[in-house]
Amino acid sequence: MFDILWRGLAIGAGATILMDLWAILLTKVFGQTPPNWAPVGRWFWHLRRGKVFHDSIADAEPYEHELALGWISHYAVGILYGVIFALIMGQGWLAAPTFLPAWIFGIITVGAGWFLLQPGLGIGWAASKHPNPNKVRCFNLLAHTVFALGLYGTALILR
Secondary structure, X not given: OHHHHHHHHHHHHHHHHHHXXXXXXXXXXXXXXXXXXXXXXXXXXXXXXXXXXXXXXXXXXXXXXXXXHHHHHHHHHHHHHHHHHHHHHHHHHHHOOOHHHHHHHHHHHHHHHHHHHHHHHOXXXXXXXXXXXXXXXXXXXXXXXHHHHHHHHHHHHHO
Protein backbone atom coordinates (compact mmCIF):
# COMPACT_ATOMS: atom_id res chain seq x y z
CA MET A 1 0.00 0.00 0.00
CA PHE A 2 2.83 2.40 0.83
CA ASP A 3 4.31 1.78 -2.63
CA ILE A 4 1.04 2.72 -4.32
CA LEU A 5 0.70 5.87 -2.19
CA TRP A 6 4.21 7.21 -2.84
CA ARG A 7 3.92 6.42 -6.55
CA GLY A 8 0.55 8.16 -6.61
CA LEU A 9 2.08 11.19 -4.93
CA ALA A 10 4.92 11.20 -7.46
CA ILE A 11 2.76 10.76 -10.56
CA GLY A 12 0.38 13.47 -9.33
CA ALA A 13 3.27 15.89 -8.79
CA GLY A 14 4.83 14.95 -12.13
CA ALA A 15 1.54 15.42 -13.95
CA THR A 16 0.96 18.81 -12.33
CA ILE A 17 4.48 19.95 -13.24
CA LEU A 18 3.92 18.89 -16.87
CA MET A 19 0.60 20.75 -16.88
CA ASP A 20 2.41 23.89 -15.66
CA LEU A 21 5.12 23.49 -18.31
CA TRP A 22 2.32 23.26 -20.88
CA ALA A 23 0.88 26.53 -19.54
CA ILE A 24 4.30 28.19 -19.86
CA LEU A 25 4.57 26.96 -23.46
CA LEU A 26 1.13 28.34 -24.27
CA THR A 27 2.12 31.66 -22.71
CA LYS A 28 5.57 32.03 -24.28
CA VAL A 29 4.94 30.57 -27.73
CA PHE A 30 1.26 31.24 -28.38
CA GLY A 31 0.63 34.35 -26.28
CA GLN A 32 -2.03 32.69 -24.12
CA THR A 33 -2.74 34.45 -20.82
CA PRO A 34 -0.93 32.56 -18.03
CA PRO A 35 -2.99 30.93 -15.28
CA ASN A 36 -3.68 33.13 -12.28
CA TRP A 37 -3.89 30.99 -9.16
CA ALA A 38 -4.81 33.91 -6.86
CA PRO A 39 -8.59 33.59 -7.44
CA VAL A 40 -8.31 29.87 -6.72
CA GLY A 41 -6.45 30.66 -3.50
CA ARG A 42 -9.15 33.13 -2.54
CA TRP A 43 -11.80 30.51 -3.29
CA PHE A 44 -10.01 27.91 -1.13
CA TRP A 45 -9.64 30.50 1.63
CA HIS A 46 -13.40 31.13 1.67
CA LEU A 47 -14.16 27.40 1.79
CA ARG A 48 -13.12 27.40 5.45
CA ARG A 49 -16.19 29.54 6.14
CA GLY A 50 -18.44 27.20 4.18
CA LYS A 51 -18.76 29.50 1.17
CA VAL A 52 -18.46 27.36 -1.96
CA PHE A 53 -20.21 29.38 -4.66
CA HIS A 54 -19.61 33.06 -5.37
CA ASP A 55 -21.30 35.38 -7.82
CA SER A 56 -17.80 36.66 -8.54
CA ILE A 57 -14.70 35.62 -6.63
CA ALA A 58 -13.26 39.06 -7.43
CA ASP A 59 -15.92 40.57 -5.14
CA ALA A 60 -15.10 38.22 -2.26
CA GLU A 61 -12.92 39.46 0.58
CA PRO A 62 -9.26 39.23 -0.50
CA TYR A 63 -6.74 37.10 1.36
CA GLU A 64 -3.17 38.40 1.70
CA HIS A 65 -1.57 35.11 0.63
CA GLU A 66 -4.14 34.01 -1.93
CA LEU A 67 -1.62 33.56 -4.76
CA ALA A 68 0.55 31.25 -2.64
CA LEU A 69 -2.54 29.39 -1.43
CA GLY A 70 -3.69 29.05 -5.04
CA TRP A 71 -0.40 27.45 -6.07
CA ILE A 72 -0.39 25.16 -3.02
CA SER A 73 -3.99 24.15 -3.74
CA HIS A 74 -3.19 23.50 -7.42
CA TYR A 75 -0.39 21.10 -6.45
CA ALA A 76 -2.35 19.53 -3.58
CA VAL A 77 -5.24 18.71 -5.90
CA GLY A 78 -2.90 17.39 -8.61
CA ILE A 79 -1.12 15.16 -6.09
CA LEU A 80 -4.45 14.01 -4.64
CA TYR A 81 -5.61 13.07 -8.15
CA GLY A 82 -2.39 11.09 -8.62
CA VAL A 83 -2.94 9.18 -5.38
CA ILE A 84 -6.59 8.48 -6.23
CA PHE A 85 -5.62 7.29 -9.70
CA ALA A 86 -2.86 5.03 -8.34
CA LEU A 87 -5.26 3.55 -5.77
CA ILE A 88 -7.87 2.90 -8.46
CA MET A 89 -5.42 1.38 -10.94
CA GLY A 90 -3.23 -0.51 -8.47
CA GLN A 91 0.14 -2.19 -8.81
CA GLY A 92 -0.66 -3.74 -12.18
CA TRP A 93 -0.98 -0.42 -13.94
CA LEU A 94 1.94 1.10 -12.04
CA ALA A 95 4.16 -1.80 -13.19
CA ALA A 96 3.03 -1.51 -16.83
CA PRO A 97 1.42 1.91 -17.40
CA THR A 98 -0.74 2.58 -20.44
CA PHE A 99 -2.00 5.94 -21.61
CA LEU A 100 -5.72 5.26 -22.10
CA PRO A 101 -6.68 4.82 -18.42
CA ALA A 102 -4.65 7.92 -17.50
CA TRP A 103 -6.36 9.91 -20.26
CA ILE A 104 -9.83 8.78 -19.22
CA PHE A 105 -9.06 9.76 -15.62
CA GLY A 106 -7.59 13.09 -16.75
CA ILE A 107 -10.75 13.92 -18.68
CA ILE A 108 -12.94 12.88 -15.72
CA THR A 109 -11.04 15.31 -13.49
CA VAL A 110 -12.16 18.18 -15.73
CA GLY A 111 -15.55 17.67 -14.08
CA ALA A 112 -14.28 19.06 -10.77
CA GLY A 113 -13.25 22.25 -12.52
CA TRP A 114 -16.40 22.56 -14.57
CA PHE A 115 -18.92 21.69 -11.87
CA LEU A 116 -17.25 22.84 -8.65
CA LEU A 117 -14.36 25.28 -9.14
CA GLN A 118 -15.66 27.36 -12.04
CA PRO A 119 -19.14 27.85 -10.56
CA GLY A 120 -17.41 28.48 -7.23
CA LEU A 121 -15.41 31.28 -8.82
CA GLY A 122 -18.58 32.73 -10.32
CA ILE A 123 -17.90 31.90 -13.97
CA GLY A 124 -20.72 29.35 -14.19
CA TRP A 125 -21.01 25.65 -14.91
CA ALA A 126 -18.27 24.72 -17.38
CA ALA A 127 -17.39 28.43 -17.69
CA SER A 128 -20.86 29.21 -19.07
CA LYS A 129 -20.65 32.85 -17.85
CA HIS A 130 -17.20 33.40 -19.37
CA PRO A 131 -17.08 35.61 -22.50
CA ASN A 132 -15.69 32.65 -24.48
CA PRO A 133 -16.83 29.48 -22.71
CA ASN A 134 -15.97 27.08 -25.54
CA LYS A 135 -12.37 28.32 -25.63
CA VAL A 136 -12.11 27.77 -21.86
CA ARG A 137 -13.59 24.29 -22.19
CA CYS A 138 -11.18 23.34 -24.98
CA PHE A 139 -8.19 24.58 -23.00
CA ASN A 140 -9.46 22.70 -19.92
CA LEU A 141 -9.66 19.47 -21.93
CA LEU A 142 -6.20 20.06 -23.42
CA ALA A 143 -4.66 20.86 -20.03
CA HIS A 144 -6.14 17.73 -18.48
CA THR A 145 -4.94 15.66 -21.42
CA VAL A 146 -1.45 17.00 -20.69
CA PHE A 147 -2.05 16.11 -17.03
CA ALA A 148 -2.88 12.57 -18.16
CA LEU A 149 0.34 12.46 -20.20
CA GLY A 150 2.13 13.48 -17.01
CA LEU A 151 0.50 10.68 -15.02
CA TYR A 152 1.48 8.18 -17.68
CA GLY A 153 4.98 9.55 -18.29
CA THR A 154 5.87 9.81 -14.63
CA ALA A 155 4.59 6.28 -14.03
CA LEU A 156 6.80 5.04 -16.89
CA ILE A 157 9.83 6.70 -15.30
CA LEU A 158 9.06 5.18 -11.88
CA ARG A 159 8.38 1.58 -12.89
